[in-house]
Amino acid sequence: MNETVELLLKPASPWLPQFLLDLNLIRAFLWYIAIMFCVSMGLRLRFYLSIYNITRYIAEACPSVFRLVHEHWFLCVRDKFLWQVGIYGGVLVAYLLLSRLVWPTSSISIQELADWNPAILMTYLLMIGVMIAVDVVLTVQTSVVDEERIIQDLEFAERWLGGKVYNVLQVLGRWNPIKNYADNMTAQTMLWLNVLFHGSIRSMIAQTTVRVIVGTSLFVAHFTM
Numbered sequence: 001m002n003e004t005v006e007l008l009l010k011p012a013s014p015w016l017p018q019f020l021l022d023l024n025l026i027r028a029f030l031w032y033i034a035i036m037f038c039v040s041m042g043l044r045l046r047f048y049l050s051i052y053n054i055t056r057y058i059a060e061a062c063p064s065v066f067r068l069v070h071e072h073w074f075l076c077v078r079d080k081f082l083w084q085v086g087i088y089g090g091v092l093v094a095y096l097l098l099s100r101l102v103w104p105t106s107s108i109s110i111q112e113l114a115d116w117n118p119a120i121l122m123t124y125l126l127m128i129g130v131m132i133a134v135d136v137v138l139t140v141q142t143s144v145v146d147e148e149r150i151i152q153d154l155e156f157a158e159r160w161l162g163g164k165v166y167n168v169l170q171v172l173g174r175w176n177p178i179k180n181y182a183d184n185m186t187a188q189t190m191l192w193l194n195v196l197f198h199g200s201i202r203s204m205i206a207q208t209t210v211r212v213i214v215g216t217s218l219f220v221a222h223f224t225m
Contacts, residue, residue: 020110021109021110021111021114022109022110022111023109023110024107024108024109025107025108025109025110025113025124025128025218026103026104026106026107026108026215026218026219026222027104027107029103029128029214029215029218030099030103030104030215033099033211036135036139039139040135040138040139040207043139044200047145047196047200050145050147051145051193053147054145054147054150054151054154057151057154058154061154061155061158062154062155062157062158063158064157064158064182065154065157065158065182065186068182068183068186069186069190071183071186072183072186072187072190073190075187075190075191075193075194076190076193076194076197077194077197078191078194079194079198081194081197081198081201084198084201084202084205085201087205088201088204088205088208091205091208091209091212092204092208094212095208095211095212095215098212098215098216098219099215102219103215103216103218103219106218106219106222106223107222108218108221108222113221116221120221124217124218124221127213127214127217128214130210131210131211131214134206134207134210135207135210138203138206138207141199141203145196157182157185
């Protein structure tokens with residue numbers, strides 16, 4: 001009888017290891033952001049370095065192509081690209097201020113959320129899961145540029161634009177078929193870069209916005225409990 005009573009009065013085993021229940025979610029969140037920043041920056045750096053290498057090659061080894069790129073460069077920043085850059089800058093500033101000055105002043109654990117309201121705990125865990133899913137999907141989709149193939153295409157274009165046939169056809173002026181073809185291909189390349197830049201900046205806006213929402217929600221929970 002006494003054994004039965006002791007068994008009934010014995011506290012239930014924790015549903016998670018105690019160190020996880022006591023984990024400061026805001027501190028873990030900040031560490032997670034730091035790790036994901038390094039991973040995503042490493043992947044994006046590869047993309048930006050490829051663009052830089054291609055740009056440098058055009059400037060140094062393809063003077064004829066460079067003149068065409070100079071004529072069509074504005075296509076890279078069309079469709080409100082600079083406006084999107086401004087939005088990202090604003091979101092990034094807000095995130096930096098919050099992560100450095102606001103969020104570290106608070107703390108909240110899984111156990112505290114569970115004691116407060118299990119439904120709210122599940123809501124926060126769902127938000128964190130969505131954030132991780134967004135980060136994984138957008139990080140995996142980071143653009144990769146086939147640098148070697150693009151340089152080969154540039155070499156081909158430069159040989160035609162600097163060749164004797166092109167010089168002979170210069171008498172045709174704006175009806176020069178080589179010049180028209182090169183113009184069209186250069187414009188298409190600039191538009192392709194525009195799409196890549198748009199995708200990259202939209203990904204960074206989405207990631208940073210979700211992180212601001214999650215971090216701010218955890219901060220608010222600390223003061224509303």
